[in-house]
């Protein structure tokens with residue numbers, strides 16, 4: 001019998017697992033995917049919003065504001081890349097100035113620092129801002145994070161502190177008993193006193209399993225363009241247009257690796273598994289962001305992708321507890337920013353059922369990650385001397401070494417797939433999109449996991465890469 005069973009290892013379930021790992025209880029986290037943080041938490045704008053925007057008094061406002069304050073220390077402790085770059089919300093028409101003032105008033109109510117900038121002041125902050133921009137709202141506390149690394153790090157830290165992680169475990173049925181729950185997956189049955197539903201897009205369907213039908217999720221798709229990294233920064237803040245009833249609008253933001261994200265569109269769809277991108281939408285994204293910036297370097301476009309927001313029918317995050325069943329549902333944007341704060345509330349809800357006593361040996365820190373591309377020559381040479389695998393470059397675009405790939409596999413909640421390695425240490429994120437490094441990553445995964453190369457998957461259990469050997473090679477892993 002587990003004390004707590006968490007459904008979903010995205011950023012919400014991951015943070016809840018990390019927070020619960022402080023206590024002397026038995027916690028398990030299940031996910032239907034073949035890796036942690038593999039769904040919405042891996043396909044978003046990666047912005048830790050400052051919190052001026054959500055309406056005061058909502059769950060979105062409360063948790064965004066507190067989450068944003070918690071992030072810096074958490075990222076330091078977990079060695080996750082995080083930068084407070086600030087954001088500029090740009091007005092391009094006179095009629096928007098009044099709305100800009102309304103945002104200042106909302107920021108004041110939310111107690112978030114902002115400043116109105118005129119055209120010249122905005123241009124000073126961002127030389128490539130378009131002449132269309134006549135004023136902007138500067139929010140200095142807005143930040144960017146590496147969301148892939150974050151999701152891995154929170155679950156790794158939870159597992160380091162005693163939480164059990166099980167992947168490829170899709171919850172199909174939940175039965176309520178007098179003071180515990182029976183949770184069924186295709187292959188296994190679990191029992192737990194408390195269940196936390198952090199199933200993202202499917203949180204409404206999980207709630208229905210225990211007859212809690214209070215909400216409905218409709219996916220809202222956001223498509224993006226990714227630009228390659230530049231030597232000289234193009235834009236250094238997160239740039240938003242004025243928000244509308246469709247959300248925060250098409251933004252442009254640097255990533256923690258100096259790439260640029262341009263997006264996201266906002267279109268309701270019906271299929272929770274539809275991640276397609278469309279030329280017409282991408283064209284709209286380009287024309288929209290062109291109103292905000294000049295000389296958009298589209299030649300550096302290296303890929304497109306989409307993410308699905310878990311938009312609920314209540315307009316706010318759903319955070320509820322009934323008889324030891326906790327719903328953390330409809331966590332659309334700013335869910336990434338809000339996640340550490342939502343996890344603290346989830347712990348309070350767990351404590352309604354369980355006595356939570358802190359462990360003496362809880363460790364909030366994660367073992368440091370060696371990132372060769374961010375090291376100076378002296379530091380690199382020292383590391384390579386200690387461990388020569390850091391001297392063998394696997395990914396030329398992103399300058400990732402074999403040592404980094406090996407480390408990403410050997411950690412708790414480590415990579416078992418090509419995409420898992422990519423999310424943890426970036427081979428395949430560069431201009432060639434894995435063309436050069438993917439075969440080497442497959443070889444290393446096979447060697448480290450003691451598997452045949454034919455058994456290495458790109459992502460899910462059915463995402464085969466190699467079908468057969470084309471010539472006699474003796475040892476399959478030669």
Ligand SMILES: Cc1cc2nc3c(=O)[nH]c(=O)nc-3n(C[C@H](O)[C@H](O)[C@H](O)COP(=O)(O)OP(=O)(O)OC[C@H]3O[C@@H](n4cnc5c(N)ncnc54)[C@H](O)[C@@H]3O)c2cc1C
Nearest residue numbers: 008010012032040041044045047171200222334335336337
């Ligand atoms: C386009 C876009 C842009 C965004 N930009 C931002 C931003 O810049 N800043 C911000 O703060 N937020 C942003 N968000 C929102 C943020 O990404 C989400 O709020 C957050 O990732 C939600 O996390 P989650 O853990 O609830 O969901 P998920 O990451 O989807 O995790 C849910 C997990 O549950 C698992 N699961 C589902 N059903 C089952 C089952 N039956 N059994 C077992 N496991 C199951 C899934 O496999 C998944 O891993 C954006 C979202 C999108 C789509």
